[in-house]
Amino acid sequence: MDVVLEVLRTSNNNDERKKADAQLRQMQESDPQAFLMLTWDGISSTAVDTTTRFFLASTVVQFVEQSWQHSVPKDLQVVMINRYLHLLLCSEPLPSVTLARKVALLLGLMLKRCNARGEPGALPPPLEHAGKMIGESVVHAVNNLSPTLIGLATQYLLVLHVVLKEMEGKRVGGVFPRLCASLVPVMSSVFVSSATWDYVTCYMPLLYMMKCVLRVFGSGVFDAGFYPHLLDITWRLAHSVSVTGQPTERVERGQRLMEYAIKVQLKMLSVFPSKMDGLPPAFFISQGNGDMEDRSLLALLVAIIESPIGTVVTEKLVCRALLTFKALLTVEDSQPFVANCVIALANAPQLLSRVIDRITYFLADATGDAVLRAWDLSPEHHAAELERLIDDTEHVSSCAEELLLALTGSTHCSESSLRLTWEVANALLDRGGVEEVTAALHVIGICCYTMADGPYSASFMNFLAAKLLPIITAAATSTVGDQIYPSPFVLRRVVWVVGMWCESVKGSVARSEVHRALTSLLGAPTHVVLQLCALQAIGHFILDLNFSIEDVPAECVQGTLCAIQNLLPQLSAPATIEQLAGLVQGLIARKLLHVGSGELLLDMMLPAVYRAISGAQRTPDGEADHSGGNDDGDEESDDDVSLQGRCIGLLLECVHSCVTIAAPELEERVWSLFRAIVLPCTEPGSRLSLWADEQAWELLLSMCCAARSWLPETNDALLFCLDNMTREISSRHIVVRCVYSILLLCPEPAKHISVALVDHAMAELTQTCSSDVASAYFALLAVMLRRGEVTLRCHLLSLALHKFLSIKSVHSESFSEQLALLLAWGFLPYGDCENWEVILLDTVAKVLLHHPNANSFVEWIVLLFDVSPGPFVTEQLVRLLQHSLSAQHTVLLQLIGEDDRVMARKAVEGTLLPPSSMQERGADTDEVGELVRDPTEMLMELFGDTALIGASPHVIRLCRLFDVCAIS
Template sequence: SVVDKAERGAAEQYLVQSFLAAPCATVDASIGVAVAAGPAGIAASTMLKRMIIDNWRASSANAPPAEKSALVTSFASRVMQAELPAPVLRQLGVGFGVVASCEYAAGLFEQTTIDHLIAASAQREVRWQRVHALTLLHHFLKSGASRRGQAGAFEPVFAGFAPQAVAAMEECLGASDQMWDETVFVLAAKCALRCCAVGRFDTAVVLRCVDICNTLMAGDTSTERAHVSMNRVGKIVTRGIAKHCSALAASGIGESFAGAVLPLLCNATMPPAGRYPGKFVSRALATLQTVLTLTVSDEFLTAAVGGFFGDEAVVRQLIGNLVSCFLCDADVDMDDWRRDPERCVVAAELDEDGDDETHCAQQAWLAMLLVGGDDVARPAWSILSDLFASGSEEATIGALHALGVAYDYLAAGQEAHFREFLRARLMPLITGAQGCSLKLLRRAVWVTGMWCFTVTDAAERHVVQSALANLVASHSDTVIVLTAIRSIENYVTDDNFTPEELPQTFGSVLERVGAVLPTLNDPDSVKLVVALLSSLMSKAGAAVMSLDAVVQLLGPVLKQYVQRAVDDDDRSIGACVMELTQALAQATAQCTDAPAAWAALLDVAMFVTNPEHTVSLMAASEAWELLFALPRCTPSAAAAHVAADARRLLAFAVESAARDFEDLPTAMRAAAAVVFLLRSAGEATAADAELALSAVQHLLTSADNEQLLEALACIVEASAALLSPDALATLFRCAVDGASRLKSEGASALAFNAVCAMFARCAQLQPALWASLDGGLIAGLLDALVEGHDEMTDEYQARAIVNAAVAAV
């Protein structure tokens, strides 16, 4: 309760030291302060909880067992002596849970303390005592359930307390609205959840909870009380079933599973949408997905689910509910659409992670198709066709959504069916021949891309691509434009793609892409557009687009996202930088204007790889690859125009040799590539060679990485011919010393041979250097050649080693 921060800090430090020296005594004294009235109680309980969580397990290891056992009993009894403020009770409950679960698992106190709390949680005369007891039990069970490998020690408590916790819930639910006690109900439900989700599967308890759910679902579900109750009870059922799916066969649940549990999970999808709480529905759908997925390997579940879904009426009703209630994009708000259109594009995709109703409905729908096969696919097509024909826009959107996410399951044998649907229903929406809302147009464009593989005729693909291209070029809505780009990319990456299917007006698509890309803020949207450009470069290249223009377009965007990656550690931004860098490298390798490529890329890539700028390792790695690619893909005729930039890159790569990082081999290969480029154009000087070889001489004193040493050998090959005789002799001696070090350290044959290739190159240029080699190194060279001949992958290096061995002998 001390106000002064310095004094409070000193008090906390004192308490921690006291706790580490005498944990039981400190906890006992702190409880005494915490249960006292006033602000000191809140401060003490908060600090006590923190100390216990951080230090109890380690600091109490040497405390006498009798002392710890007495502390648990004292802790519980003192919390139960008088009514405490809710914040104090909550903090003390957490602390008690940690202490009691640790010592209970170790067998250091009797069951009596827990039995007293269970008894107190059942009495109705003094409410605060019941709340206190349930709070302590809840945190004890929660902490016990989280103890890896020791949860089995708590089985007697789980088994004994579960029926009583459910009885307390039933008692609360049976009370009138005036007597409704939400605190007691929620605490009892939390205790029951721990018992059912961690302890052995208790068939009777779970079925009682199923009955409670059915009763609640049949009543008024619009009240806050109903929402709280359904969420809590539903969580017990779904978590218990999901946790113990593999043990259901031995649980004795038998016919009750198909007769009671599965209907409950399916009934949670009953229309209208919003009838039941969102969390209740999501958990039911997620559990249904788990059950369906496990039928592949569980005979009991296979029989139960097979019998339940053997009724086609049940299957049709469930599919209809999923599609019409949860896949119709009812959660898409048009204000959000206009305010943040990029998020609406990403939301349209199939997301494998999520816990909202839409996501869980998608996964349950796919699990039905996975398990049911033709028995589900057949009625599914019929149901979707009925929804399309209903005239309801929501129903149509839901059907398109279901069709799009399930392309992998519904396509078999239905390709012609979809192509007819594409011509008759989707193309009129996409071309504007049939007016529709933006929501419906988005789904129509999206599902056209998802089913691209079914359209195999080149002429028909041309028609679709033309319609999508027209949307990209002319539509004013960002969501529609980006969704159309995504669908075009699907067609381009499809195995059936040919450049001829692109319309003659495709240039207007690239112009729109160039206008849209710099305005995008979401990394996922940028990746979507970059994916199209990368796919076009791979599949069509310069036949459909100017690669010089792609370089000029992507360079500034990469620079923008690099700056964001430095300021923001969001992984999606780092991934975006990586994909932009890959696309730039791809474009650079094919572009014709080498000086423009250097100007656009060098500054950005050097910024990414600068150690002072913190970007993701993936992004930095791709940037180094780009710096390696730049000189290699630059025509020698253009070398004179980029010589100044090339020397900047050479200096930067050599400077990076002073630090140890994952992409150092690539940095050294970039240095070698620059020297090769300058030599090819007659621009290389002795100063360039000496600068590059300074990195070699620095790294040869300690390097043993095969890739790095091979990269250094490339630098030597590129630079040695430019050196003076004295500099060549110095490099020779440095390489010989490096080879001797590697031989004595037992390095790999590849590492040793890479260094031998360096002094072999020097001696090739100045044969007199061979005379300084000692016999031991010659023998080591021959041994390494024999040991490593199977590993040699570079023909030039292999020849250099052979020549070195022959010349040395």
């Protein structure tokens, strides 16, 4: 075994490592005790170098994660837990913190996955013993702390931190809260002792103590006596780091400890909101008259927020302070005690004003010539940075936005917050500095929802008409060199604010003015950043719930399209391309673009699609999977790859929309997309297939439905789809729909329809659990029934009837109705055979003659009347009954008895009442309305094609094939 471990530790040969890894797994399964003892000897030996000990510990960690519970006997688990516990708590620390952390992780995983069970309300014995020993060791080391024992105290606290971190994930049985409760005396004692430590000399034990505090008092237990003490310590740290002229190391270590102290308070507010009333109100906000120093939590948070970032506080600390403030506001509606604290905040205008002033400061944009040059180098990045990032807890501007929204949206504090915010924003707008104006505009834009009600909405509309739109218009009619040209930084925020407030701009007149202003900026010689922001704002208005076609003048639509066409070749960021493609889709969906726009749209979008496809094909499939870097780098790479894939998918959706409004004369160009886009994007195993397989098939389906003539590419597409329809892919139902749609158009369908295809389709219809797949195969079977030659039609009808008669209950199987419809459509007239009806009746008779459930045929059709989704389906069932009962066929006359005929006649009579008669009988209005619905619409529902418009070539072909007018 030691040879195998050495190979895994030292070899760079991939084959050797795979072989050794397989051998080690086999040894671990056959003799886990030998593996655990061998690795223990190496990890615990001071004669073994640290690197090897770390490797062995990592190997055991992997084994514990995978096989500890089911492969290692309980007694051996306890033995190994005690050994590693004593190793970590011995009188000499391990040679490195890294090794100590890895061995502590090993111990934590063993305890977490241990099979031992405790008594009700008690901890499992191994965990109870470990917690007691670690706690005692920590207290002893802390109480006797000296320079020589700092390393040992650090290791003990590190062990406690890692064990707590692992046990936090064990939610079953309330183990983690009970463990934390048992450690409260330990942590309280340690915290009291640490008050006298110098946080530079004792930084490491203090850091791990804070990490333990975060688990115990942040997530495990609520201790009302602890948090005020933590708050007092944090205030002392705050005073210490704010002293000027200190060594950098001292400030940085104090800042790090403060970050954890505030994180504990943030965690406490998030985990224990219902227990806040256990703390005095003065803990959160000062209740005095201002003569005494305010040492409340909110005062501390404001002091942190107001401190200079970099010299006194870190950005992470400020972010945590902002988020802690927000966490308190988020529970005001559910916790009366917290609501009273928020009311006290609303009645403390000085404190609230300081918060809003500082938030506004954080929301100012960077300005200057260097920033403007950066705009020209990466315009997409600087346009995208205006977008709000949800759940961004690492950047102060995002956290400031979150707190501002919480304050202005608060139940008890919004009135004061909104008034102060509006006053601060207006004061900054009047004062006139570029950065200050961008901050004010940022504030107004972020508050688009919280300010939307009350007097602020009307104030904004005045602001829009008097200030914002004139600024945009001035920029569009001036040049960068003109003195009246507004600052590009201000202009960017102005455009953004207009887009953010789109829902508050009501009425076509006002919205048209906005569109004219924004579109005018697109044609002006200005920065690409500003054009992208203008398109983004236009997109907000297009997709807004208040949208109407009258909002957008025709010249604005044309200006928007021209801008997109000019910009797309210059863009490389997938997010920006995705955004513009989404805007084009929005224009099509809102019916602002019509058939005449198809060629322009294809000219605009196809080059971007081809570039994206080409770029993806040039990138090796495994490039994004390299793991040579750190985790953060890998995650960033994965995000980029995901964004690129999403961009290609949306581009294909956009082309799909363009195809739906392409003019008939563009058909050959549209079908050129089959080879250029559909084939590479659906190639099995390719990166493009992983990203855009479904969108590519949807594009092909839209091409099939819009097709008017049979082209060589159409024939190739049919063969391609037939080859792919049996693949196990999520878009298989779309592939089948492509087959059915092309067969509707095909001039010689008999060449492509076979008995094997019918059998496959029928099996899928009756066996699949997917309603989408069943609907697609039903449509395919119906078209094959109507367009196949007579022998194949007979085979399909025979198969459908056999499946129908074999159903145990027609009400329990979803495909019962679909099989009955196929039988009914089998009796529609055919023009290719004179005696078609006789042949089909012979087929039906033959099945009925040999099937054991033949006597149930009429009854089951009648039963389907009860679950018919509408009059159209009922008509088909009536037609089926009438043909079966009126057929002068010897076998059918014998098999269908008089009782069945009487039952069928009564069922038919009950379905043939005209709408007027139903109203006289008091039928439901919706039921009467169903009878007068457009039969084309009902046919489309049956075939799953409701998204298609009535003038679609596909719809016309389908209605003609099923003679909808004649039926209905």
